[in-house]
Amino acid sequence: MxxxxxxxxxxxxxxxxxxxxxxxxxxxxxxxxxxxxxxxxxxxxxxxxxxxxxxxxxxxxxEEPFLQRETQTFNFKEVSKAEKKVVIIGAGPAGLFAALHLLEQGIKPIILERGKDVRSRRRDLAILNKEGIINAESNYCFGEGGAGTYSDGKLYTRSNKRGDIDRILNLFVRFGAEDSILYQSHPHIGTNKLPQIITAMRQQITDCGGEFLFEKKVVDFIVDTGKITSVKTADGHTFDADAFILATGHSARDIFELLNQKQILIEAKGFALGVRIEHPQQLIDSIQYGPHSTGSCGQTLPTGQAGTPKGGGFERPYELPAASYSLVKQVNERGVFSFCMCPGGIIAPAATAAGELVVNGWSPSKRNNPYANSGMVVQVELEDVIQKLPTGQAGSKIKNDPLAMMHFQQMVEQNCFNAGGGKFVAPAQRMADFSKGITSSSLPACSYQPGLYSVHLKEVLPGFIYQALAKGFIEFGKKMPGYFTNDAVVVATESRTSSPVRIPRNYDTLTHPQLNNFYPCGEGAGYAGGIVSAAMDGERVAGRIIQISNQGA
Ligand SMILES: Cc1cc2nc3c(=O)[nH]c(=O)nc-3n(C[C@H](O)[C@H](O)[C@H](O)COP(=O)(O)OP(=O)(O)OC[C@H]3O[C@@H](n4cnc5c(N)ncnc54)[C@H](O)[C@@H]3O)c2cc1C
Incomplete structure (x- = not known):
């Protein structure tokens, strides 16, 4: 049975x-x-x-023989001579999963990616981390696999569409992820494993006759009578297709500017902004698991009696995962919350241009680094930007500017870059000092490779963000005793939490209201937040294109 x-x-x-x-x-x-x-x-x-x-x-x-787990199977078709072709701009999760879904139905995807393949991209990341020099086309956000490649690879989402989520997880397994992601409550893959998985996806796409082109930055859309007819790339090539999926992510500011300039409708959108905070992982382990559990981070825990109370050890060596947390509190009538927590992780420089400082986090599959980092962010709405910023611009002008939130985001990033003194050295402060308003006389060791510079972050961050975070940290210390400590360091700024722009699309057709073969997709367009939801949105848009193609056939 x-x-x-x-x-x-x-x-x-x-x-x-x-x-x-x-x-x-x-x-x-x-x-x-x-x-x-x-x-x-x-x-x-x-x-x-x-x-x-x-x-x-x-x-x-x-009382019956064991049968191996059945995993979903996928049938990718040969498409080199397919009648229909779709240009996909951006090879992040949205673009990649759209392409794979199109292959299943015999439609040819042509992926245009501004960045480089995963291997070449890794070299650019090393230069950024070690020398503080950024390649504006190849960095933590741009390149094969998109922003998700050199990440923690957390695969959870707030979406409750179980069937769709399972499909995405099964596709990850199909391309090399461990099948434990299918049943863990908080599955993750890790930066060391994601690049191979992304490469296997690319291999599948090109083996089937799809095209996957690197260093192809789209710089123009050619529009004719309510349709896009082709796109142009920076190197002067033109690509035409039946449909165009725009999956360029939240950091493609030039795409938002291009759309705005061509009067293709976009809207300003709220997003969250704040800092990244880093604690010793052992401290988070002891708070979450108990005081004697400090052997985690992928190392075996001390042995002890079976069933002894929390903190008392365990009967035999067992690897509990590096502990994580999720915190949220309403402060000054706005939400302060942890974001993209990376146990056993590293803080990374995630800017896409010179002169801007952005931090994010990643971790390897074992999550065995000695630090725990997490974004700590505050929701920002257009009203905040109008009311709270001494921009010198009339409120009504900002209100009507679809790029207002993006400019606000960029301004904070530039302030942080300057406060750090250049080369992506990040302005930072100890946690308790931050809340007490004291500049830290020294900073603790930190995983952020370009380095830290002690600054009073009140001088750098917008006032309403600083105030909310300063109070929020104290509140989080009450929820998690030991969390509010000067052993933790606050690093600025965590600003690319979601897109500051929404590209509208018709609810049913998923096309842009002005262009009936143009599909804004994924996080950059405002329809996803995270790897799994971006992948799901890619599949959704591809599914709609397939439906239309079948109706026309
Ligand atoms: C360091 C880091 C860690 C993260 N950790 C996690 C995590 O653990 N779990 C999670 O769920 N999410 C994580 N995220 C967020 C996640 O990566 C994104 O939500 C997700 O990648 C969004 O997918 P997307 O396909 O919509 O866009 P993106 O992944 O941003 O992909 C967009 C792609 O479009 C390309 N592009 C942009 N402009 C152009 C152009 N003009 N022409 C051609 N190509 C262009 C870019 O180069 C990029 O490859 C992390 C992000 C970062 C930066």
Whole structure:
């Protein structure tokens, strides 16, 4: 018989196959030895009580032979001679998953990507980190795989479309991700593994006859009677197609400017801005798991008695993941929240142009760096930019400017770059000093490679952002005792949390209201936030193009 069973186990039991089988037998009243195997359907860690528990839902095989887990299969078609072709601008998750979906239906994707392939891109990232020199076309946001390639690779989303999410996760597994991402409550892949997965996707696309072109920056849209007929790239080439997917991400400011200049409708959009905060990972582990759990970060935890209370150790070595957190608090009538937390991670310089400082975070698959970093951001709306900034511009002018939020974002990034003194050295302050309004006399060690410079961030960040964060940190210290500490460092600025612009699209057709073969897509257009949701939006748009193509066929 096959049965779905929920189990609550000690961490030491959860990694021991025979212990899990024994528990399944106990739970079902069968003899030990009658369980031939199981698939994990869901796995989560519950560290709220004194004892840390692992919750497992398993599909168990009892008194019958074990069968391997069935993964979804995908049928990518040969498209080199396909009648229909679609130009996809941008090879981030939205663009890549759109391309893969088009292949399944025999439509040829032509991907135009301004950046380089993952391997060449890695060299540009090293130069940025070590020498403080940025390549405006190849960086943490631009290049093969988009902003998601050199990231933590967290694969969770607020979307509850389970079927669509499963498809995306299964596609990641199809291209090389471990199948544990299919059942973990907070799956992630890690920067060291993502590039190979992205390369395998590209290989699939080109093997099927799709085109995948690097260093092809789109600089113009050729419009004729309510349609795009072709796009031009910076190197003078022109690409025509039946449809055009714009998946250029939240950092393609030149694309927003181009659309605005061509009077293709775009709108200003709220986003969140703040800082990235870094604690020693051991401190976060001890807060979340208990005071004696400080061997985490991918190292084995100390041994101890089975079932001893939280912090008391474990029966046998077990790798609990580096602990994470998620914090949110309403302060001064606006939300302050943690964003893109990277346990065992590194803070990265994520700007896309010289003279701007942006930070973000990544971590390797083992999350075994000694630091825990997270964005700590405050929601910003157009009203804030109109009311709170001494811009010298009339409010009504800003209100009607679809690029107002982007300019605000850019201004804060430039302030931070200047405050750091150049070469992407980031302005920073210890956490308690930040809230108390004291410039830090020294800064703790930090994972951010270009380096830190001690600055009173009140002088750098917009006042309403600083005030909300300063209070928010104190509140977070009450929720997580030990969190509010001068052992943590605040690094500015975390500004590319989502797009500062929305590119409108028709609810049903998913096309731009002025152009009936133009599909704004993914995070840059304002329809996604994160890898999985961007990938889902790519599939959604591709699905719509497929539908239209089938109707016309
Ligand atoms: C360091 C870092 C860590 C992150 N960590 C996570 C995480 O752990 N989990 C998560 O869910 N999300 C994470 N994110 C966010 C995530 O990467 C994005 O939400 C996601 O990549 C958005 O997908 P997208 O396809 O819409 O756009 P993008 O990934 O931004 O891709 C856009 C692509 O378009 C290209 N492009 C831009 N302009 C042009 C042009 N004119 N011509 C041609 N090509 C162009 C760019 O080069 C880029 O490759 C992280 C982001 C960063 C920067």
């Amino acid at each position: 096959q049965q779905k069973i929920s189990l609550k186990l000690l961490p030491s039991e959860a990694v021991d196959e025979s212990a899990v089988k024994r528990l399944i037998a106990n739970n079902t009243g069968k003899k030990p030895g009658s369980v031939s195997g199981y698939h994990i359907l869901k796995q989560s860690i519950d560290a709220r009580a004194k004892t840390i528990w692992v919750n497992l839902t398993v599909h168990a095989f009892i």
